[in-house]
Amino acid sequence: MIVAHLRGYGERFAVGTDHAQLSYRELADRVETVAAHLAGPRRLVLIETRNDIATLVHYLGALAAGHVVLPLPAGRDHSAIESTYRPDIVIDAAGVHRRTGDPHRQLHDDLTLLLSTSGSTGSPKLVRLSRTNLISNATVIADYLGLRETDRAATTLPMSYCYGLSVIHSHLLVGAGLILTDRSVVDEQFWDLFRRHRGTSFAGVPYTFELLERIGFDGSSTPDLRYVTQAGGRMPPERVRRFAELGRRAGFDLYVMYGATEATARMAYLPPELALTRPGAIGRPVPGGSFSIEPVDGWPGDEVGELVYRGPNVMMGYAHGPDDLALGKTVETLRTGDIARRAPDGLYEVVGRTSRFVKLYGLRIDLHRVETALRDQGITALCTGDGDRLAVAATGGHDPQTVARAAADAAGVPAGAVRAVAVDELPLLESGKPDYPAVRRLAHSAGADAPTSASDVRELFAEVLHLDPATIDPAATFVDLGGNSLSYVTVTVRLQRLLGRLPADWPRTPIRELQAAARPRRAGRWAGLETSVALRAAAIVLIVGSHAELFTIWGGAHVLLGVAGYNFGRFCQTPVSRTDRVRHLWSTIAWIAVPSVLWIAIALLLTDDYTWSNLLLANKFLGPHDSMTAGRLWFVEVLVWTLVLLALVFWLPLADRLERQWPFTVAMAFLAVGLALRYDILGLGLGRDAWFTMLAFWFFAVGWAAAKAATNWQRAVVTTVLAVGLYGYFDNPVRGAIVLVGLVLLIWVPTIRCPAAVTAVAGTLAEASLYTYLVHYQVYELFEGHPAIGVAASLAVGVALTRAVTAVRRRLADRTTQPRLIPVRR
Template sequence: MFGRLVDHLASRGDDSALLTVDRRLSYRQLADHVAASASDLGSQRRLVLLETRNDVDTMVNYLGALAGGHVVLPVTADADHTAMVDAYDPDVVIRDGSVLHRHRPAHELHPDLALLLSTSGSTGSPKLVRLSRTNLASNAEAIATYLDIRHTDRAATTLPMSYCYGLSVVHSHLLRGAGLILTDDSVVEDGFWDLMHAHRGTTFAGVPHTFDLLDRIGFDDMSLPHLRYVTQAGGRLAPDTVRRYAELGRRRGWQLFVMYGATEATARMAYLPPELAYDNPTAIGVPIPGGAFDLIPVEHSTDDPNGQTGELVYRGAGVMMGYAHTPDDLATGHTVEALRTGDLARRCPDGLYEVVGRISRFVKLYGLRIDLQRVETALQNAGVTAICAEGDGALLVAATDRPAGCDVALVAANASGLPRSAVRVLDVDEIPRLPSGKPDLLGVRALADRTAATERDAADLRVLFADVLHLDAASIDPRASFVDLGGNSLSYVAMSVRLERALGHLPADWPRLPLRDLEATKRSRRWWGTTLETSVALRAVAIVLVVGSHAGLYTLWGGAHVLLGIAGYNFGRFCLTPLPHAQRVRHLVSTIAWIAGPAVAWVAIALVITDDYTASNLLLANKFLGPDDSMTAGRLWFVEVVVWVLVALALVCATPIADRLERRRPFAWACAFVAVALAVRFDGFGMGREAWFTVLAFWFFAIGWAASKATTVWQRAAVTAMLAVGIVGYFGNPNRELLVFTGLALLIWLPAIRCPSAFTVAAGVLAEASLLIYLVHYQVYPLFGEHRLLGVVASLVVGVVLTMLLTMARRRIRLVGARPVGSRVIAPARR
């Protein structure tokens, strides 16, 4: 294939070669594009640095460079390639399909040399692997053979082309005339699966981290009728995960290929036949066709009663020509005959090979030789996902997903023989990884350095979190976020204002950022004001509009409906979070109690001192139970709508299927509720009863919910359009409709505003007290008769004072009678 690349492509005729969202290229068309690209690069061999994306331009330029006999150095687009460019001075640089730099060939290139790849999967290191056309052709043929790739297959590009695994998918499928579904979307994005369905994808490749992501999105329940096989490489996949996916594939009619390889072997060295995966989940399998393994005894390995053990050495046509450190090395021929992998392996009696450790992962600390792989295995057996490294004379453990009560440092100390004080645990949301998906050990050491510099200041934020959420500061896990610690739509107002003062700004999506990450974002105070979340500002303005309009100070109706939209917005932000299902439901029930509890308590007081309410108000059900002719009992409609909407949604969210659907497509799920709510808004399905008032007003809540899940411009535009459709004619008052539309449009498009510090503080206080202000103002402002301004101010002040007293009472109750929960909270992985 690689000798006569254009002819090979053309021979496949009209079969699909490249498939994208809006484009299909046949093999014949691809051959024409590749020939033109090769011609454009010229006949003299050049060193071509190609910035790669999984798109048509990259594929054409890559294949064009190979077809023209040039040497390709693929790097990841949008990364810093300064070190690589300085080290090798490429003759040609191709970025976004355009040639940006070209000069006369300045390098002496060995005639066999075809491809240069980074050894680590990153683009920062100038150490490169030199690969020949024979390497590429033989490895592609071997992979295509054991995978039984057919011309009808369609492989999705889940991995970067700068990574040997990603390129091996390209080479092996083009070799057999199969199609490539080009996408840079992650497997957690809807767009990826839309493409898989649209183009009848039969396969995709994954590193271990990919399978973690598949677990999060409910891959087990997906319908993929054309899927034929899934491949895994790029690191060891947990045995339980191998078994689970092997069994899932057996039930669903596809195969799991667990594979082993290295850039120095072009890509693949071994594969585990799918029928053996379930019973041999720790094995790497057998050598690929044309390859062979040897085991060389090493100093610190011992004889294994279950098979021969030693350093794994690979021989085959895929073994690299050698390394390159400088441009002079590009003229060197083959310097490597066999590849010493650095892995400790054993050959089992059944002929399968199993990697049991890594020679280079033995470190010496406190006079002890420590196997880091063994420590990681012990942690994994304890339910902890972690990687280990050595740094500053200590054992560094970057850990995530720890079970409650698990002492990670103690487990690592016992497994290594080190004293517990020699183990330093770094809590992370996700294991640091290279672009290839492999663990980033240098990143662990850099994280340790950064963590040491910020740990001293993190205590201040713990105190702040503890004060707002009524927790014990010492018990708060620095990996936990505001949402993880029980923060909700009521407490976030105080948290946002105080956090802005502490950090100098409000980071994007701060409620879901772990405390330690928030501390790392600290900035100096800006002289021109502070940042205030738009939802907080709107909440403050809306409650003032509500009180002033009811008191007759002015007539600006619509504030309550803006508050209803904000309630939906906060529902999406604080109730539909990445927390586990049971925790989500508990959080939602807690939110309902935070709203309904004060409302019922105030109604009980008002029943004693006034004639404003009836017994039905104690149930927050006046719109359902009446009386319909009361001038005052319907005043609490806003609270009734919010509470009963939340109760209904709590019942929906409690079902596993609804939970899975919302997690998989949060924006689409929210929009489905908007659509139903708008249908009710326009015809009401013939309801015509006051009891359905809650349902009729639900669309404002649903709009806010959809706004919280809108992450792209087109999604925000879609929510705005739905708002415009619903608001026109709803009140029969254009001014009121304009006010509500403006408020909710700001919520959709403007996440935060900068304003004077005094306004931020005032808005925060009013927004935090908005619920109690709404409840009490009906009884407060009438006390001032025609002094309407005093009545409005008094209503606001009374609501603020009662909120402060309630906060103090809650804090006292939590500190005296409740056990701390912060130390038991595990921060979810970042999306």
Template sequence: MRRMSRPHPRPNAVPFACELAEHGDRTAVITAGGAFSYRELAARVAATARRLGSERRLVLLAAADTVDALVVYLAALAAGHPLLLVPHDRPESMRSLVAAYDPDVVALPDGTLDERRAISAHTLHPDLALLLSTSGSTGSPKLVRLSQENLRANAEAIADYLDIRDSDRAATTLPMYYCYGLSVINSHLLRGAGLIVTELSVADACFWELFRDARGSTLAGVPYTFDLLDRVGFADMRLPHLRYVTQAGGRLPADRVARYAELGRRRGWDLFVMYGQTEATARMAYLPPELAASHPQAIGVPIPGGSFRLEPLPDWPGPDTGELVYSGPNVMLGYAEGPSDLALGRTVEELYTGDVARRTPEGLYEVVGRRSRFVKLYGLRIDPQRVEAMLARHGLTSWCTGDDEGLIVAVTGEADAGHVRRLVAAECGLPARVVGVHVLAELPRLPTGKPDYQAVRGLARSKPGSVSPASSSSSSSDLCRLYAQILDWPDVTEDCSFVSLGGDSLSYVEMSLRLEETLGSLPADWHTRRIRDLRRPAGRAGRRTLETGIALRAIAIVLIVGSHITIFTIRGGAHVLLAVAGFNFARFHLTAADRRERRRHVLSGLARIAVPSILWIALAALVTDDYHLAGALLLDSALGHNSNYWFVEVIVYILAAMAAWLSIPALDRAERRSPFGFALGFLLLGLVARFNLFGLVDLPSAIAACWMFPLGWAAAKAGTPGQRLLVTAIALATVPGYFGSGELLRETLIIAGLTLLIWVPTLPSTGWLNRLAGPLAGGSLYIYLVHWQIYPLFADHSQLLALLISLAAGAACAALAARITRHATSSLRRRQAPRDTTDVATPPSRRPPAPSRQPPDDQVTSPTRGDEGRVPSQW
């Protein structure tokens, strides 16, 4: 057998990074695109280690939860190169640290290496392996120096008390540059377990599809993760391989610890509450799962190999109480303030945590307070003094404090509260909604003249002069304002996404076109990306594009109306719209993680189509003799009658069927396990009707056309070239002959539309073409409804005029309906909202949706919206 290449071990290499190949063909990494073994991972790591060379250099890695970034990380550790991890999506932090530490090599998340010099410009201590920002306070030149022994010892301790097995599969729910997220990677690689490498949020249905398919057994989160788990229906999810859930990165309220511990007991998994700091590599304590329900307020016992002692504090008298001091092989070498400190060895022997703790009679430790002013939010340690210094650089005098719920900033002068809020949020890497800003004539002081921070905390309960997180009139960016305007959602942050805010296929048209105007060409998955991730292309010139689905909707409705007026006869547009409807159903309705939420979305989408259709047809029946009760109730197609509105009726029937299967948990689970296979199953059922395979009954032609809907659905779920080829082949095999002889043009049009939908996400376009296509595609439902009554009034005078007026009237009706819907939604929201506006003191679980991915400084997106507001429609 050919010997597997691996990095040559060095005295200062990290063992688990050198020993990957020893796990052989065991699965190492699983992604949405496939999986590969430890042997393959070791080969990639060895190749990258050779690129880094044998001369020891300082490597800065813009870290992301991607395979390429993981390979660079392991290669640097295996070859003995000290590594500095920074967030890939915080360019200001990256520039700051590059300037402060002058790395020899800069590595990007895609594996690109910028080798700035062949020989290091620094003196690097032999024990130095890793540099991390303190508790996520990225951008600060103060770093934690960790050794090879720190990484090894902490990974082994975690693997020990969690009983990590080589059959485990852990998802990267936390960013690599965050010590908690990194510890998940290290401890699982140490034991030869699998990593589910993804940047998806736990609020994204695609995450849970990947987690189930990969047989995920480990889920890690900071406190806000558990808010999101509540919102996406985690308690009702079927996760047959889940063994344990871990929590760290800040205090989780005791009642929630107890609740999740009980949930785990019922569902067959354990909850590990953990305590740690970057200065201890990651973990210092854990609460044994069997004690979580009875002692939910405790941090537990020291990790294997570690120990605690309590340093007495004059301000905290009482038995067994004091500052928590930790000792163990995972305690950092010390801090680095600049490049010269990289030559230092150990300068710290034990870690003073800054937390005040007590030891319970049962031998458990419980944190009861903080000795310093540091505030810990979303797993990040925030220094209020640094916030004050930053605002001083902007010419603002301020005092800052906070607690586990948020930051409170008092500022004097004529400062713009919204501007201050954005500055502080950007400095700390926090969502803007947890920063409360209060503009005062004079800052409160103690009699000694020192700042009265207790009074500043009290401002969180006062309203005058403040900008509370939920009520600020200033959004965090122009894009946030754009999202809020189009989706009618008042608390949009940069960590929201179009899908998480309840965007549907109607608002999708307007949003995508407006974003195109602002940003240029958009990625195909923009609707699931956070707003902050869409800002990068801003200001860059690029060709204009139009999404294929939008283009097909606009073209199809013009062809439908024009053919009815007989300006031309190009049929097939309605069947293309059926496929587009299925495509959009898969993209929007099946994104929610909770089955009941999915069903609500479908039923709401059904109402948004059925209600205006019934009202319009009923009105037409009153003023003309062309319609009757069955038509007004959308029953003509079901009864086998010819109907001008067969297309609307078929969509309504399909949505009713979709709501029905979403009511069956087993079918919902089957779709989550195999989205593409499930869509194919529905397509096969549709083909049974299309070909009348059993010959039992001749279905009305409108009903038989339903098979186009699952064809579009399957096209949306086809994630590989092979799957797209299969859908294309089905279209080529089933469309010809459906309409009988002499319909070559119609069949060609439908096949061309399907092929574009399957293979081409965007089409070249221009600004004026996009502005024309937007109202046509967005108003396609109302154009279809009203054109039957509009065009006869003008066709005798001018068929072209009849076409233009029909299109314009339908688009105007769509705009009016959208305005009415937004007004109704806003009124409902005002009636449901509490009398007081949300402020910093409001528990996160009661706030509007906000970031999802953890820790929230950069890695978050909003969860799926609840019942109120806009819901998806697949038209």
């Protein structure tokens, strides 16, 4: 049947390579010769594949002879599969090799093809596919792509990979042509061949499109290009959109597709006209197939669950050994392992994974097998996916680069796709199970947070505060040197690495005393984390996650407001002169207000998110109040104008003297003012709007009073006032509980003991909290339908911006710093 089908297309172009070209009649003749040579009882035929004519002819010939074919990539270790299944015939570059004797196994009549699940770790687990699977999937692919006899597709993917094989099946089904090549899209020879044979399409995994961007592909040199397909893993929506726009300009369509080897290749596709507007969706089921969403623990709601596929292309089942080759169809549905939802427009969106497989570079990688491969090399490690990379944490003193190379080899990906970190102990949950999220955090920290180069406290302070270390008086403190709440987080984390456990009042401890307290420190699993730092980190995660609808846990911004008041009390109300206090306070305001205004200006140019009143940080005063985005920057507005008012108040000599004489009493007086606003004693009638206006000042005042509370009875008073003020304040009791717990910790617990890795991550997130808050609204919206990715991207962008601003500040400071002694101010 295969030979007759091929011969029916006569002299049409069938296959082209660098050095040869075959018509369908010539291809049919060669396939017939191979089929005759392989004639006999049904056998299991292993073929080492290359994208060349010989492989194609032997593959089709083995099928035409009625054998079961197992294609595997040439040049790889297949010993596990060969020893498990002991194929009767092996076809490689050296020729055809037969095992003598009768077939030693039964092969089910429907069984036609065995495929590895596109992994690279040599697992003997195979997918069993029938003739019906192959024909049905090839038919629907040809249908939704609108394949024509004049189409010619380049084989940019291995013939042993279900995606690459599906290109061959669908094109040969309709009499279209194939351009066989193993060259990469970065090779000019690939494009020469593509143009010479008038190629109309090519397929790619996400990495293919990354390479296309690197070489500046714009479609201008491929005049016959009609469409491009993408599958083999999720491609970032922004890249989907870029190539869709490029295709619109250059005259080709982009088809984004979703599938699995277990579905003979394709389960869904996104029509080209939707690639611009819905780049994050996997699309709709292929003709003849259907999806359902089934509940999964930990993913609340009926609209989100595991994506389950049904269709004639669903595999017969898995094979784990030779006995399974005699089985008929054992599955009717395919549980994809992806967490998905169906959008109102009928398109499906994948939002997560249930299993320990990741897909990189078109490969489905079994993370457990990567860990096993590392263990065989004496490396005890945990491995997890981290976006487009693998994250690995390893013990035993191994060099991270060595671990990364070993993991890359085991996974079959480039070494640059692995981020490895050395740890004293593997991170575990309380249950004793591996803590994979901690592995990701550790890997991120290792990759993005280089250790301090400072050898002593003075150098560290100079580096963070952008001062010349030679000019710093050893008797000066962090406060004396102008340290504020913005630089405090960075110094806390780095100073702890340098010294170990920090004194309770280290910001007011002279440098010489801090240095004297230094002791040799061995990296341990646990460390102390300043509560204010931990709260900043936790609050920004809660804010971003709730706004992106990854979860709904409100209260983070009000906790941040309390932390801001706490830092005001610690770093602005210091023993320095009134002039220095006010100057310090205005500097703090500038470092909040200036980046906020700059970002709003950028957002005004690019989006409709803000108005002119946001540019003045006065939306809450000037409106408009009915905009969907009116309240987005309420926290920044409240904080900036609170600090402005306090700067004006404490510029007055009388207010300054009173605060110095009775710091706790003055803080409590301002808390009383805040509570008067909270209970609307003045009758302003703002009601629930008080949550997000200047009437929320009392949270700031609570933090301020907590910073000035020197005795337990004072802390108890602040706690009582907080509890009373929160009663009935929010209509959501969970929100109130979050704020209460957070601020009680701030009042009573100066340090939280936690895993050492957490301190680095928390410090990074806390330091970046302002920039993360500013940009997250615009960032997470880029990942519509994928809130987890949007949250991660928002945090990453905030961290990147913070580091960029810090680098600029350091560069500017290096140019302007003049040698001068920094005095001790009392």
